[in-house]
Amino acid sequence: MPSRTDRPVFKIGCIANFNDLKDHMTLIKAVELLVKHEPDLSLIVSFVGSGPTLVSCRDYISRHQLNRYFEFVSEMAHESLPSYFNTLNLFVLPSYFEGFGCVYTEAAACGVPFIGCVSQGYSEYIPDDDSDKWLIKPHDYKALALLIDRQIKSPAAQTLKHTYDINILVRYYLSYLAEQLNS
Template sequence: MKNLDRNSKRGVYLTITPFFPTHSSFRGSFVYDQVKAIMKSGRFDEVVVIRPNRKCKKALKYRYQEVTVYEIPFYESPSLILNGSFNGLNRRNFLKRFDESDIKLESIRYVHCHVSYFAALGLALKELNPNIKCILQHHDPDPFTIRNGRFSHCRWNLRYRALRNIELFQKVDLHVSVSRRVEENLVRFPDCSNAEVDLDYIEKVKLIKDAPNATIKESYVLHNGVDLEKFSKKSDHEAAELFNVGCVANFIDWKNQLLLIQALKELVAAPESEEVRLHLVGSGPCLADCKRFVCEHKLDRYVSFIDEIPHGDVVEFYNKMDLFVLPSTFEGFGCVFLESYACGVPFMTCKWQGMDDYIAPEESRKWLFEAHDARAIAESIRNFKTKRWEQVLTKPIDINILINDFLDRLERL
């Protein structure tokens, strides 16, 4: 294929994502960073975002920083029951809103959809303009969206959701996974990796093991990089009497903050680790249980809970930590790990998560611990506190480098 000039601008890059910041919420900052890096590449006339929102009553247009965003209504069944049943309605509504926008169908080169069922919207555009390449990005190890929802234990519900997504996935030009772990669960479905540690997902997959395989045309791993203009080490870490462990995450079951608190309880029971302090940032349904455990075990002096920190301010938090620990068991990647690393703070997490991609096998014992094991977490923290190993990653973290490699790959579609 003829080499293409990276600096030439060619058409529109359209992103369809439910994850994108607004003027009142910073959620979705990781997609904003991706969009910003695509804009910075200079390869497109325009990079535009469409944000489907089930809470949105009417379409609106806004600008977030330098990005034009169209927010449109999106219909979703309660608790994801028979998820995908509204695909037809959402396609019709989406095309109507698209016609009302300033985006020219013939100018779109790529449509980049985030999360399984939003592929229906991208594919609706591809049907009208077959020259469009449709990309679908998967952010967690459940690409087919079978794990979530109140009725996710019901086989009839899981099978319906899987079949609707299989139908979409087979039409997508390129599937993008945020880690090898996510990619493996994508291509092996309706099976999962032998190394899978999330018991809930394993049980859900067993319920629909007779579902057909999805034919994946092409697959690519795009790690969530870091904007190094925002995240960096501010100064040499000052020696302090306390050893500060940080964690930034939603308080949901598979993030396992309670397990981390249990590890802290074991740590501070030993006199040599009494100065360890744990700082937990975030909110969510499991927060109350964590606070209750801290109160019941009189750990108040060792644990602090912090409300959500705006994405632009979290760098100050990282720079005050000695170590970042998040014992997730269902982490597709985890931007927070590389953000802390960019600020000079090493991280630890469970084995067989997205971060495995960045840790050399011979280094894994230092930074990766067994899932569901508070003692293993405590031992890992204790070892680092004593030896202060330097953490060296195996891949680039700069989002601009990662995105430029990704855009090179798109040229070969």
């Protein structure tokens, strides 16, 4: 299996139910902007999910002749996610109302950098000095297009400022609970 870096197609993944809050349209418009400037861009966005805005997203893609840049997968077994993430160069979910979002840490655990929106739970994991590399304002498809383009042309590793290792987090949580019970 080819590694992420020697693949001819740059693959972006997005796993989320299709609804307004997840804002798939921002990613679609970012890709539209990218391919408008570079029509032969070797790029595919893989959407995994279903929901009420799926039809409008598909319609937009079709009306704007972007079909070759997108694929849709309705469901995926959770145990298949590591294999899926390992096919990606980048994970993007421009959700503007997200408590934490496990899919971001699942991507990170597979070594896949992610892009999301500022002021969401997962944004606390991005070092302040790196926020302009990995976070956008809600609905800002132009900034997202620039970040994707940068990652295509000059792939960067992502560092996080907190651990997401469940074993460490559970230990911290149990310690916190013990302190609260003893106070």
